[in-house]
Amino acid sequence: MKFPSWRRFGAGLATLACAAVLTWQAAPAYAHDSLKSSSPAKDAEVASVAEIELEYNASVKFPFVVLHDAAGKAIPLDKPRLDGPKVLTDVPQPLAPGAYVIGWRVVSSDGHPIEGEIPFRVKGSASTPSSSGVAAAPAATTPSPAAAGTEPGVPAWVWGGLAVLIVVGAWIVFRTSRRTPGQEETDADH
Structure with missing residues (x-):
């Protein structure tokens, strides 16, 4: 039975952690x-x-x-x-x-x-x-507040960051899944 390389496991874990942090930070936007x-x-x-x-x-x-x-x-x-x-x-x-x-x-x-x-x-x-x-x-x-009843949702930077994480995570998974068995073992030995 073959186990995934630590590199692939670490990249996947890092992607999930970043997505969790961005999602967690976005949650208060709904609590205004x-x-x-x-x-x-x-x-x-x-x-x-x-x-x-x-x-x-x-x-x-x-x-x-x-x-x-x-x-x-x-x-x-x-x-x-x-x-x-x-x-x-x-x-x-x-x-x-x-x-x-x-x-x-x-x-x-x-x-x-x-x-x-x-x-x-x-x-x-x-x-x-x-x-x-x-x-x-x-x-x-006299400064005046902007348009009536504006309550912002999730900021655009959160969506942008989440999109970047998804693309990077997909790229890492794609790159690591295309390696031949010999390459994976060679990388694991280093």
Whole structure:
């Protein structure tokens, strides 16, 4: 009975170990926390907003919340604060009737950033001037989270690394399986 050479066994074991490590590192990507609810809710029409409340399915860190009107102007907000899985932000000035978007970004409990947007409306005529009297900063000066509800899946580098490992492993198996019995014994003697 012939046993495989140690070289072939080692190459196969190394390929399996690398694939296991890449798969293990990719698993947390599926564990990102998510936004459970918000006040105001997505696409809600409300009479007024004194506080923005974002609730996640787990505790998050480093909250960042911005509010923009339909023209893209930033509306001043108080500093966000954490309360377990909730992020709370006071809206110090009354909002004029019209469309608004809350942009949020937090660091998930698994250490990855997540972000999204929540559009809503304040009831009334959009032509009513703001009673805040505070000039809003231009939207370009305030960083805004990217597209709504983006939760990345497995990063592309993980898939690329896994593909390279599969190709290398297949090449090693192909090369070692094509050797003649005399070559294998000669290699084993060295």
